[in-house]
Amino acid sequence: MKTVSIFLLTTIFFWSCNQQPKTPVAEADSANNVKQDSAANNLTVTVDSMSAAFLVRAADNELREADLATLAEQKATIPTVKSFAKMLAQEHQQLNESVKELAGKKNITIPPMSDDQKTMNKLSTRQGSTFDKDYINEVIDGHKDAVKRFEDAVKYAQDPDIKAFADKTLPHLQEHLDSAKSIKAKYWK
Template sequence: MKRLLLALGCVLLAAPALAQSVGEKTGVNSVLGIAPSTTDFIKEAAISDMFELQSSKLAQGKGTAQQKQFAEQMITDHTKTTNDIKSMVSSGKVKAEMPTTLDTSHQSKLDRLKSASGKDFSSDFDSDQVSAHKDAVSLFERYANSGENPALKDWAGKTLPTLRHHLEMAQDLGRRRT
């Protein structure tokens, strides 16, 4: 009986941490406005940056003039945020591991962009940029409001205006094309 109670207690104590990771993966945290754990925030922010950088490099070769200009800005800004995150992790201010590859969702979007051209590329790129920046704004807002690491929380808040501007720019890509 003691073992059963002990096991149940461990599950209950671990449930919030597990739920948060699952919640972040499924989008439940975003819908409910729940801040991601520091580990989840770093993972999601780093993957978002990787996708922005790789998709923007494709746009430099395949995109319209407006998309190429947008891509140049994304490469500059997301290289900076990637370097900021790496610096906080390597300095020990933030305890987390940096992912080195895209998750399957972002990789499939990137693969689709690689095989697309012309209007299909433009449509997919524009749509992906709006979606990615909506997700990033949500992620950064939630962490800036309720994150657990003070230094990272402050950085997320300071980065938000740039991400909101990126979202406006991404939304403008589609408007100008149609």
């Protein structure tokens, strides 16, 4: 009996040491998977996994863009970049509130913070026009990904509310992307 107890404690110890900390997005995905599994067992209606995953990624994107824009409001040296960042911060904070509201309505767990702290840390060390250029490049990359993800949600999401949200938001994201590309072309050919 003592040998079995030692074996179990050792197994539990090594298993717990091997667990990697989950990112906010991974935790939200995991929580939603549990909800979907329990909903399937209880035969209750739930949002399809693609729609849930989309909202998790949308929340992460809105948090990321709002955080980066807030940083750019403080650090940007080019007035056009600074005013663009201010507009993005406001719009992405509003979009994040819409995502939160929709997620609450659909009982979808979303991340409380962005997974992309690496980019925030990198940009916070930049200064002057290097910051401005790197920030605009991050906006372009982030919005390219977001536009693709929202286009996919418009096409493939099964939940009509989530599909409508994606369809309504997509033109704004495309406008942000186009504006960032214009700023890049103007200052960094």
